[in-house]
Amino acid sequence: MSETTCHMSISLDGFVAGPDQSAEDPLGKRGQELHAWHLGDPRANEADKIANEWLMRPRGAYVMGRNMFGPIRGDWDEEWRGWWGAEPPYHAPVFVLTHHPHDPIQMDGGTTFHFITTGFDAAYSAASEAAGGSGVDIAGGALTVRQALTAGVIDELTLDIAPVLLGSGERIFDGVETFGFEPVEVLHSPLTTHIRYRRTT
Numbered sequence: 001m002s003e004t005t006c007h008m009s010i011s012l013d014g015f016v017a018g019p020d021q022s023a024e025d026p027l028g029k030r031g032q033e034l035h036a037w038h039l040g041d042p043r044a045n046e047a048d049k050i051a052n053e054w055l056m057r058p059r060g061a062y063v064m065g066r067n068m069f070g071p072i073r074g075d076w077d078e079e080w081r082g083w084w085g086a087e088p089p090y091h092a093p094v095f096v097l098t099h100h101p102h103d104p105i106q107m108d109g110g111t112t113f114h115f116i117t118t119g120f121d122a123a124y125s126a127a128s129e130a131a132g133g134s135g136v137d138i139a140g141g142a143l144t145v146r147q148a149l150t151a152g153v154i155d156e157l158t159l160d161i162a163p164v165l166l167g168s169g170e171r172i173f174d175g176v177e178t179f180g181f182e183p184v185e186v187l188h189s190p191l192t193t194h195i196r197y198r199r200t201t
């Protein structure tokens, strides 16, 4: 079935990235603590392995915000091809929301970054068409996920809730008035609680 997914690691106080994101600190201050469960922490267990399979399952196309694609703000004044090296883990078209036009960037392994300047709805509909029934994933970051939640397009939302308080940073639920999901699967490790939610409304 073609459906739209979104999988985010989040702090207990609701932040998906810390403050002051930069080239040196892509997830913001202490943001990396949210991702210990899949970034080699020895306390990771079988639950984290299963959740990582959810995260890495192949999808037909992706939507992401420009701040997730890279640290450049304003004009594209330097060569940048994403955080992920020559072969990004997407292996599908990725539609990047930005206010600054850019030619598509084709990477190894089937990933092409397309830059969309006409808003979330346009990016999502281009991704749906490109996915051709294989499903769209909303890859992040916070602003893009918030727009997807507000638009009501996410069928399956997975949150990895880390027992971490960040205090400040980027939130996904600000301005989203109704949650509209119910939990269908919960797994946990010492590093996080993985909750898979399905849309109810």
Ligand SMILES: Nc1c(N[C@@H]2O[C@H](COP(=O)(O)O)[C@@H](O)[C@H]2O)[nH]c(=O)[nH]c1=O
Residues within 6 Å of the ligand: 064, 065, 066, 067, 072, 073, 074, 097, 098, 099, 100, 116, 117, 118, 119, 120, 143, 147
């Ligand atoms: N272009 C666009 C969005 N772009 C978003 O605005 C932020 C600043 O990007 P930029 O100005 O490219 O540096 C970043 O989060 C990017 O994803 N957002 C939207 O809702 N609608 C749009 O049409």
